[in-house]
Amino acid sequence: MAVAAVSTALGDAPPPRRRRLLEDERWLALALLLPTMVLLGLFIAYPFVRGILLSVTDSRVGVSGSFVGLENYYRIWNDGIFRTAVYNTFLYTGVTTVFKLALGLWLAMLLNRNFRGKAFTRAFILLPFIIPTVLSTFAWKWMFDPTFSVLNWVLYRLGAITGRINWLGDPDLAMISIMVVNIWRGVPFFAISLLAGLQTISPELNEAAAIDGAKPWQRFWYVTWPLLLPVTMVVMLFSVIQTFADFQIVYVMTGGGPANATHLFATYAYQIGVGTGLLSQGAAISLAMFPILFLIVVVQLLYIRRVEVR
């Protein structure tokens, strides 16, 4: 091979080459990372700092304000709608994550078998996750429409209801409706990721457990689940980050209504900041999201690390 020829040609002088190597590496790394750092610095870091500054002034649209310290935070803390939005976001994230995990896991286990049309099915079920959220949410909004809902039609025909179900008009039902859409979108993501995780678990482990007399649920709990945990935690991490900052689903389905019952952090920040033009208060609401999210992420990361070590 050419290797031998070249190496004799170059002769051996490891030390100088190693030094060049090191410098090479650092410059190369810098060059490679430069575009990313410029883009992220200019369009995330810098605006982030300005956002923080914005939240401690009293700016409104077209009027740059003056420094007011933590007044915006105090104001939003005393805002009933903000508190509702905080509660909603936690509830929304918590409930949907539990369902997405449960249903996703179930679907993953179903898909883990071999059956005809498996590749086809696997491709199709990812569709809810692929399609732009706004577009598919409109389809759901149409399905939940107060006057023309197809769901009401079905339930009515089945004799389950006599009066109309006000999916988007009743505060509690509206929350349930947006959760349904979020779960619908998220289950495929969980399912496919968990499926990949399941596929790395050797079937012999399960068989061995079965031979030892373990029942199906015991096999799951003691064999499958622990091996699946790393993947599960990472998937949950991504999902929680996304869901916590969710905007599109609520914006399209309810706009935060009825009567502010379905506002999340992001939609309320948008309504106050862009709708009413109170930019500083909107920034404060958005920033309030960040530490909580950070905390959740740190907790999950620590958990993942612990699980991986084990």
Added chain:
Amino acid sequence: MFFYLPMAFFLLFLLFPFYWMVITSIRPDSELYRPWNAINYNPFWTTRPTWEHVRGLLLETLFTTWMWNTMFIALMSTAISLVCGVFAGYALSRLSFPFAGGLGTGIFITYLVPQTLLFIPLAEIIRNYNLGDTPWALILTYPTFLIPFCTWLMMGYFKAVPKELEECARIDGASRWQAMLYIIIPVAIPGILSAGIFAFTLSWNEFIYALVFLSSPDQKTVPVGVTSDLIRGDVFFWGQLMAGALLGSIPVAIAYSFFVEHYVAGLTGSVKG
């Protein structure tokens, strides 16, 4: 049957809305707007399919313009993000230099910053560079959430490439840069495809920045256009709305269908890595 019944339930749950989109797009208006408890009403099928909604959508609205816009923005953002992501992923996974760990974490942190916080300060930046109401406002801001993703994906793929490959090339006299370009990257093509298709679908999915930075009807992207222009007066034009939702989903679905394996690999790769 513990298998077929739940499977059928899942398929129904996950795919019914798409069927509903299709059906609504081809039903005539007179059949569409009948209350849920009207008699003699079958919402699941129509005997008189019509193209009027699709035609109205394509001819009377700027839908085709929105499609072009969105496609252009998505492709450009994906290209930028891939370049940045491949380079950054390579650097973070195969080179050693100070602050490597910190930078990796830093890129991760940027993913946590909510868009609703950034869009007002970003609007100022957009304004200062006169990018408001142009696709460039989005092409430059989309990479902010695409690059982190691409970077992690590529890190995962690069980590899996054996070091020997590179060392062979270096011994052959290639510089690190050449080694990266001609040896490692070609090997990671599947990863690049995965990252690319992932970035592409994420671009199509973006909404907030497009909503705030674009204004003229002929600059809008599909999600924004469908949300703002297809609801006229008292009436949600559901026929056209669903046609718009359907047609707007097709490019993404097509791109996805060519790259299903890569998409899935990307999804699971990012999760495992």
Added chain:
Amino acid sequence: MARISRRKFLQVSGPGVVAAKAMGMAGILASRTAPAYAQGATVHWLRWNDFVPASDQLLRKEMLPEAEKALGMKITFETVNANDLQPRITSAIQSGAGPDLIMLNNNHPQLYADSLVDLSDIAEATGKAEGGYYPLVRANSNNGQKWLSMPWAIIGAMIAYRKSWFEEAGANSFPETWEAYREVGKKLKAKGRPIGQTLGHTFGDSPTFTYPLLWSFGGKEVEADGRTVAINTKEAVESVAFMTAFWKEAHDEGGLAWDDTNNNRAFLSQTICATLNGASIYIESLRNADKYMTEKGAQLRTDILHSPLPRGPAGQFTMHTYHSHVLPTYSRNQAAAKAFLRWVHAKPVYERWFVSQKGYATPCTAQWEEHKVWSEDPVMAPFKVAGRLGRSPGYAGSSGPKAAEALSKYIVTDMYAKAVQGMPAADAVKWAEGELKGVYG
């Protein structure tokens, strides 16, 4: 189209020049001053999706092409859901780019005062030419220093109701007081035909109901000094308590989630007996007379009548939705936009738009009350005097930026919404007081 020489223009239009005297270009030519904007400028005009679609059609298909020819500019006409107008102008001001002329509701222009071009020259000229504006017009569009927006129209809000159903419930004319309305509503809801009203965050049908309701019981947001919050009164609590009972007994309780279009659809699909609205329901039933038939086989339009809101202990009030156009300072086509405004407000031009509205919109000056459109259809007659009877938000203070902020935040509407969802009336009023104090400082 861009560069038309003077002579060519006169040659082409010939006899039409005299008729086109009201039109901008010919007027400019006649006065022998060059137009102040470059030929070929583009003006981006943003309005709401008109609830009378025929008017948008008229603009798109006829009036705007004529304007383009007459003024030598391109006009991009965009319509959006009215609730999106405020986010649009905020985003546009922040990004430094956006529409040149934006229609805004009520006193919203006051919120953006520092970012708007002074339109006093056009507004004063038109007001003078037409005999003076209604007081509410000035209250909403003028902040005491300049005209923030060019007045466009007043959308009268009236209750549209089903004549035959009300007669069956024993009301041969529309109930005069809130209590009487409540009685009729109770009877009709029992028959599955409730009243439909939104208490959601939507620009039109919510405030135009809740503000007059508050006023008619004697409540108000602030004192006349415009600073002291005065909503926490016995009268306000009474109005909230009334509304809570009224809601449960007589209303379609889904109304909490409605926007401005749901009540139209509900009325037209005959699931509600009455609703506060502009004239769009009736106009739609006229436009598609055969599509909407009553259960007795008659055309729905023959069964619709209009009435102002009922009287309360402190009187009878209305609040109408007011439309005006602003020209933001970021616009790079200010001269062209102004020229367009002048053109469109010329009497013969505006009249065409007004006629297409069939009385849905009431112009901003008293002169138009004489117009024959009002005598064409007796069902529309109540809308003629909308401009005179309306009161503005922020009562008893001015309709300035603080009133606009309170309106944008739907404080008064939410007060009622909270109560009907279970909050005791006194607490709801107290909540509103706190919110208003946050606005008025």
